[in-house]
Amino acid sequence: MLNKEQIAKRIAQELQDGFYVNLGIGIPTLVANYIPDGLDVVLQSENGLLGMGPFPFEGEEDPDLINAGKQTITTIPGSAFFDSAMSFGMIRAGKVHLTVLGAMEVADNGDIANWKIPGKMVKGMGGAMDLVAAAQNIIVAMQHTNPKGESKLLSKCTLPLTGVGCVKKVVTDLGVFNITENGFECIEYAPGVTINEIIAKTAGRLTIAPTVKEIVL
């Protein structure tokens, strides 16, 4: 099984040289720690920054410089600030190559739900609806099951949707799944996880790729 850091590390393998990338709150944020050496990847923060750097050293925090998760951050040489309309303009216009975000549920047709549990929890969609509607490539990082042990990979989302038919790939603690016409396709499994366990814990349509292999980190 993968822990959160390892899920992030696996997703970092999807990065390509020259990518502009938006990382959501939670596990996706950790992807920034594993950008492969030699790749020129620029991080976009939807509150108005291209070229997000690491967290500041203690004592160097600037309240005017935060990421979309409201965390204090830094810039890198060559970064740029802009307003929120331009930020979502560049997302909508397809300039951001990859979006990584968390989810409560993903359906086998690529639908995603991650902003609301009616009557219980309402965090709001923030920028997630804009990102999933427009990004070229969307990877979801999440646990395979919820705290009750129920699958989060479903045939149909039960929670209010964030976007329809938009997720391309899901990386969970159990494996890596492409979203295809036939539902989830398991292309890799985590060390120590069996295909049978993945089948048992996946509620949506699932196929196992003939080339399925163990995740290498």
Added chain:
Amino acid sequence: MKKVVSGADEAIQDIPSGAVLMLGGFGLCGIPENCIAALVKKGINNLTCISNNAGVDDFGIGLMLQKKQVKKMISSYVGENAEFERQMLSGELEVELIPQGTLATRCMATAYGMPAVYLLAGYGTEVAEGKEIRNFNGKNYLLENAFNSDFAIVKAWKGDTQGNLIFKDTARNFNPLMAMAGKITIVEVEELVEPGVLDPNFIHVPGIYVHRIFKGLHYEKRIEQRTVRKVSK
């Protein structure tokens, strides 16, 4: 063209109960602290606030929620504001949650004199309910209206007495858009200077959009999520 006012109390003195306000900021970053404090002190209520967030329980717009001054919030993210979430779930507070880019772009539409725009975000979700949908090049878009607000209240870094504004870092966020979208735009700045001091090449919002401006005092600039890294040696 006298735009400079003495401070927050004067700047907001004619805002009545029931007004529709735009408030700049993202989380607690770049919020108009002085004006919010003055609104809390004035005690007006039944306000509709268009703002990406509603502060935290004891700072920012959260202070106005505590005093039940807000009838309706139009926001994209409730986040970790427990009082906001409580008032929303109990029905005390009317809340319209909209995608963040839609919020920004509806402000932009107002700022640029456009009545509405077609946007992708939210198609197929409950955000699309009741909205006109139109297909362009094979994709479905929602018709989203520009905002009508009575006052825009924003925070800038530097401004001059003509109302020209410059924002700092990610404290820019919604501030320039709302500044440009207000029927009456009120700006608090950290530095207020005479015309000619700011380089015209680096103005983010030209003064034509700004009606009132003052130098804010005692900025707390509270940090919501202080995150640091260790010095590695």
